[in-house]
Amino acid sequence: MKNLVKSILVIGVGIALLSSCVLGRPAKEEAPVRSITVSGSGSVSVKPDMVSMKFIVKNTGWNCPQTAERNAINTSNTIAAIKEAGIPESDISTYDYSITQDNSHTYAGEYTVRNTIAVLIRNIDLTGKVIDAAVKNNTGANGITSFEYLVSDKATALREARTLAIKNAQDAASLLAGASGCKVNGVLEIREDYTSAGRGNDMMFKAVSMEVGGTPTPIVEGNVTITSNVTVKYELSN
Template sequence: MKMTKRFFFVFLAVFLLSISTAFAAQKDAPAAPTLSVEGQGQGTATPDMATVTIGVTTRADDAAKAQNDNAWVAAQIQNAVEGLGIAEKDIQTRNYSFYPNYSTEKNHQNEITGYTVNNSVVVVVRDIKLTGKVIDAALNHGANEISSLDFSASDTRAVRKEALLNAVQDARDKADVIAKGLGKRIVGIQSVSENTGYLETRRFNGNMLLAAAKDSATPIAPGSLSMTATVHVDFILSD
């Protein structure tokens, strides 16, 4: 019985010694070298939506007339746009301003010469083929400003995936080249982080649209939109 107990303690001592030796060896072993690489990728999307900002500015000697004229023109524009199939919920007022105009003549600076009313309306065009028709309808019914035209995409998931995959591939390609130059091999990944931007909208200048629409139907070319993604990868290297 005493021999069995003595054997047990000897075995336990040897076992604990072997574990401590293994831990010490592991602690003293150099960490595997790592390679930090940043990759960038881009994804593209075809726009399927447009946002048009339409403005109506009216001036009159009388405040009520300036307001009434503006309201009448704004109603004509809204009716024309809705007639193209644009839903009422996609037509919203962005800005409305009313202010007096003052004389610029010497000794008459404080005299009111009239009133100006400006009404800006944002129209969301969900059928992108109607974009040019919406602009033409607004201008033909009294609009005298097209502040902006922005193209966007309603679903960004596919373009984000494309951008991330391209960024990962870019990081791996760079890492393979660097590792080969160092005489190493990539055997694993220590950590990964990513940063994805927003899908860039494509904006047209309002003055250009007004000039284009004077003599003919407004030409609209949506083009394409892009999104950029960045990934940071720490690769594990081995001989």
């Protein structure tokens, strides 16, 4: 029995020593991954086929209810004129509405009522006609606070811009890696953001009261530039 106990103790001590040796052995450190991070950009210009506009209807007065009522009439007239120019009601919406009171010494107490109407013009050829209808025919609109060209289907252009951006990043990585005696081995990470910009954004036009039959407003559409910006992290090898 004593010999059996001694054998069990010896085996237990041996297992404990073996475990401590295994646990105490330092893990093999992995070599750090060598990498390079570069940026790439690609842009594609396309012709716009839509326009987004915002018309402002503004009225001032010393009596708040009367000023608000006058603004409501002018706004209704403006919307009716825009619809008559060929824009469906579904593409017309109230973007902003406010009533404020002047606290300055010059016009203290005077009220200002503003109603901003957002209009989406899906047929770009109607742009000039819509502007004329809203601001030239004494409907009540005071001006345009925003004018932006849009592209209804920009998926194809965005795909091209992304392809150009990645190629731009790959070329930069290959050039830098080759100059330092390395090779690009693979992609570790990709980050992207893209922008779509057309001429005329955040422009302000003051309306001039004109009678029907004046010179039509000329609209010459520019291009919409879709840009993809990528940041790519590549693994390097010898």
